[in-house]
Amino acid sequence: LREHEEFTKVKNIATIELGRYEIETWYFSPFPPEYNDCLQLYFCEFCLNFMKRKEQLQRHMKKCDLKHPPGDEIYRSGTLSMFEIDGKKNKVYGQNLCYLAKLFLDHKTLYYDVDLFLFYVLCECDDRGCHMVGYFSKEKHSEESYNLACILTLPPYQRKGYGKFLIAFSYELSKKEGKVGTPERPLSDLGLLSYRGYWTRVLLDILKRHKGNISIKELSDMTAIKAEDILTTLQSLELIQYRKGQHVICADPKVLDRHLKAAGRGGLEVDVSKLIWTPYK
Ligand code: ACO
Ligand code: ZN
Numbered sequence: 001l002r003e004h005e006e007f008t009k010v011k012n013i014a015t016i017e018l019g020r021y022e023i024e025t026w027y028f029s030p031f032p033p034e035y036n037d038c039l040q041l042y043f044c045e046f047c048l049n050f051m052k053r054k055e056q057l058q059r060h061m062k063k064c065d066l067k068h069p070p071g072d073e074i075y076r077s078g079t080l081s082m083f084e085i086d087g088k089k090n091k092v093y094g095q096n097l098c099y100l101a102k103l104f105l106d107h108k109t110l111y112y113d114v115d116l117f118l119f120y121v122l123c124e125c126d127d128r129g130c131h132m133v134g135y136f137s138k139e140k141h142s143e144e145s146y147n148l149a150c151i152l153t154l155p156p157y158q159r160k161g162y163g164k165f166l167i168a169f170s171y172e173l174s175k176k177e178g179k180v181g182t183p184e185r186p187l188s189d190l191g192l193l194s195y196r197g198y199w200t201r202v203l204l205d206i207l208k209r210h211k212g213n214i215s216i217k218e219l220s221d222m223t224a225i226k227a228e229d230i231l232t233t234l235q236s237l238e239l240i241q242y243r244k245g246q247h248v249i250c251a252d253p254k255v256l257d258r259h260l261k262a263a264g265r266g267g268l269e270v271d272v273s274k275l276i277w278t279p280y281k
Contacts, residue, residue: 013038013103017057019045019131021156029102045131048096068130069093069121075169077274081130082169083121084277087114094119097135101152107186108150116140117149118280120173122166133157136166138173140280145226147174147181151191161267163194164201168270174224177279182226197264199225199233204260207239212251 012031016023017040031050035041041050042057046066051057070093071085087094094114102108117137123130134153139146148170153162167183174181183195202223206214216234220227231247234240237259241250 012036013041015040016043016050016100016103017041017054018043018100018154021154023155025103027103027106029099031099043096043100046129048093048100050096050099067128068123068125069132071119071121074120074277075270075275077271079125080165080268081123081125082275083123083130085119085121087117087119091115097121101135101150104152104155105150106188120166120169122162122169134162134166136170138170144184145179145181146184147171147179147224148183151183151194163190164198164267165270167194167198168267169275171224172270172272172275173277173279176275176277180220180224180226182229195229196233196236199229200237200259201263201267203230203233204237204256204263207249207251208256208260211253212249212256214249216247216249 012028012035013025016025031038031041035050035052038052041052042054043050044057044060044064044066046068047064047070049060049064051060068081069083069085070090071083073081074084075082085093085097091114094117097119098114117139119135119137121135122133124133125131132154134151134157136151137149139149148167151163151166151170153160153166170183171181183191187195202225203219206219206222216227216230219225219230223230231240234249239249239251239255239259240247242248
């Protein structure tokens with residue numbers, strides 16, 4: 001991941017402490033000016049307040065009464081929980097989360113207007129509390145049918161399937177809303193890889209079940225994946241032909257099996273029966 005750093009603006013904060021981890025940062029994040037001279041920041045893993053010195057954090061931990069993110073727990077399965085935080089109701093938390101996330105997100109501009117967003121924070125829970133693994137943000141009202149604005153898995157937790165879990169979760173919310181969704185652009189390299197992986201897996205499974213006899217529109221209705229994203233995914237798998245001015249799916253069973261073998265792990269599943277949620281109004 002070192003190559004990411006070459007393209008980055010001057011990095012201010014080099015490492016952060018968060019829960020049991022010390023994490024090297026990837027990119028610049030516009031912390032308030034009084035933090036300009038800091039190489040390291042100490043985050044409270046629950047309220048995400050950040051401090052310049054370890055002793056400050058230790059004092060904070062004695063009086064901070066949070067043991068999980070603020071907001072509503074909308075999903076729990078085994079040791080995994082998802083919390084929904086309204087940026088308007090928990091402004092400081094939303095801002096802290098954005099500062100933290102920007103340390104690992106390159107292309108994204110930081111939104112100070114956290115009011116307009118919901119934050120979905122995924123945690124691994126044990127007897128000490130719920131520890132943040134990653135999150136995604138979502139506009140309360142998106143005109144472009146975005147169902148996800150920014151996504152992050154914290155580096156110590158990456159490549160374990162949490163990214164695809166977060167992506168799957170964003171589509172489960174879209175299904176409950178009865179809408180199709182797509183991630184905000186641009187996607188980072190890792191973002192594109194993760195989305196491509198998710199779309200490929202989901203679409204191949206359905207094509208296999210339906211022996212290829214299904215339209216892009218039907219796929220979109222079943223998955224809440226936007227038709228354009230379905231088309232580009234199937235085109236990259238060479239499962240699309242253009243006939244009489246129309247894109248049609250041509251899924252030869254042998255080709256499907258070959259792709260399915262290459263498609264990798266399914267990852268962590270979202271158990272929809274454990275999602276208790278109604279769309280934002
Ligand atoms: N090298 C190669 N492939 C990778 C890597 C990597 N370092 N990381 C992820 N992938 C690919 C793999 O195909 C992987 O599937 P596989 O393990 O089955 O092969 C797939 O992406 C997803 O892997 P997950 O473990 O589910 O994803 P992870 O928890 O690592 O999270 C994420 C992916 C969120 C993109 C993470 O890399 C991250 O937080 N990156 C920094 C922030 C970022 O770039 N976010 C996306 C910006 S775009 C947007 O926000 C709309
Ligand atoms: Zn705290």
